[in-house]
Amino acid sequence: xxxxxxxxxxxxxxxxxxTNITALATGHGVPVVLVDVDDEKxxxxxxxxxxxxxxxxxMGVLPEGRGRGELVTTTTLAxxxxxxxxxxxxxxxxxxxxKVLTEVGGLVAPGTLVISNTSCIPVDxxxxxxxxxxxxVGVHFMNPAYLIEMVEVIRGTGTSDATMERVTALLSVLGxxxxxxxxxxxxxxxxxxxxxxxxxxxxxxxxxxxxxVVDGLLEGCLGHSTGPLRTADLIGVDNLADSLVVLxxxxxxxxxxxxxxxxxxxxxxHHGRKTGRGFFDYRKAAE
Amino acid sequence: MTTANPAxxxxxxEAQLLAFLTERIKAPVEPGDDLxxxxxxxxxxxxxxxxxxxxxxxxxxxxxxLTLDHFRSVDAMTALVLRLSGKNDG
Numbered sequence: 001x002x003x004x005x006x007x008x009x010x011x012x013x014x015x016x017x018x019t020n021i022t023a024l025a026t027g028h029g030v031p032v033v034l035v036d037v038d039d040e041k042x043x044x045x046x047x048x049x050x051x052x053x054x055x056x057x058x059m060g061v062l063p064e065g066r067g068r069g070e071l072v073t074t075t076t077l078a079x080x081x082x083x084x085x086x087x088x089x090x091x092x093x094x095x096x097x098x099k100v101l102t103e104v105g106g107l108v109a110p111g112t113l114v115i116s117n118t119s120c121i122p123v124d125x126x127x128x129x130x131x132x133x134x135x136x137v138g139v140h141f142m143n144p145a146y147l148i149e150m151v152e153v154i155r156g157t158g159t160s161d162a163t164m165e166r167v168t169a170l171l172s173v174l175g176x177x178x179x180x181x182x183x184x185x186x187x188x189x190x191x192x193x194x195x196x197x198x199x200x201x202x203x204x205x206x207x208x209x210x211x212x213v214v215d216g217l218l219e220g221c222l223g224h225s226t227g228p229l230r231t232a233d234l235i236g237v238d239n240l241a242d243s244l245v246v247l248x249x250x251x252x253x254x255x256x257x258x259x260x261x262x263x264x265x266x267x268x269x270h271h272g273r274k275t276g277r278g279f280f281d282y283r284k285a286a287e
Numbered sequence: 288m289t290t291a292n293p294a295x296x297x298x299x300x301e302a303q304l305l306a307f308l309t310e311r312i313k314a315p316v317e318p319g320d321d322l323x324x325x326x327x328x329x330x331x332x333x334x335x336x337x338x339x340x341x342x343x344x345x346x347x348x349x350x351x352x353l354t355l356d357h358f359r360s361v362d363a364m365t366a367l368v369l370r371l372s373g374k375n376d377g
Contacts, residue, residue, distance in 0.1 A: 055334045057353050147330060 002169040004029040004066060010083035011035070012100055013090040014045035014073070016236055016274060017117050020145035021087055022071065023052035027146055028174050029066035033080060034073045042073040056146040063175065077103055085113040085170055087139070092119045092242040098129050105130035113166045115139045119239070120186045120194070120246040123156030134160040137167050139178070140189060143234055153178035154187050185250035186243075193231070194244050195255040198262065200228040201279070205261035211279040229279035233272035237265045237279070295372045300344075300365045307339065308361065318361040333358050340364060346371040 007030045011018050014036035022032045026049065034049075036042050049071060056062050072079075077100075080086050086108055090100050097116070104114060114136045116126055127133030138154030145151075153167060164180070171178045181188050200214050209217075215227020232240050241258040248256040265271070265278060272278030301318055308316045311332075316322070323333065336358045337348055346368065348357075357367045
């Protein structure tokens, strides 16, 4: 067990998951250095994190008696050097993750836990981009990370026991419970979830049912708390399409080739909740 | 001298909230109804209610006021708005 004061996080990427993880950590008293490429995005991220912390407090999911961790935002990647853990949460594009992790590998001291919040890219593939692949582990946080307690932990073939102990200690401080899986493209959750969402979108595309009806059936008949297409809007349709491409390239599974409707939404800028519209329109409706 | 704020009239606040919710939920709502079912979607909607109340009534909902029970019904939200508007008036 470790105390929250022993942890200093660096989060790279101030998008949906980066701000989620930052809110989770600061809400649990862990200081965070949040890195992104431009100041405008970081200014927006500060507001987003504040809003997410408010949401977390509203839902009563933050520990009592623990102050908030300090949030520092920066465009200088070298500022991650003092962190005890670096969490990479950049776009699910191989070249982008490769560039960031390679640079991080050159900045952090041995013994620094390096986590990728990867959606689909295997940990073993990413381990070749850093100097100490045994210190890399995948942690698939859910969205919203501050509300959903369970996370998927992906152990690469080279991930050391010491790294597994460190990640368990961090997750404990953050109040998360991890279930460990072996490495594979998409791991367990996204190998199951992404083709399901893709097929759900295909059914809408083919005119079999509306998005409301597809989600309504999975919620009402199968007990999903959020239907596949609302889940897609929560993930971000653009991120989902990127992840499906990664899965398709690595598995050859035709179910993973993003369908035309999904690609059209991406082209039209309808990326889900974050843009106000995806499979559903959030500008007026409550849910 | 300040202009009277219609928001501090309980009946007006209640009517505005009922209209807002009826439009958003697309179902009739009574002042005492429990608005939330368990689950993620309802928690997202709870946050929308926080933002709506803050923007509409020019109040800030922070600290111990920021708890789900204060958003569970139109009655509870009306009481919250009145309490915080009162504080704003000094």
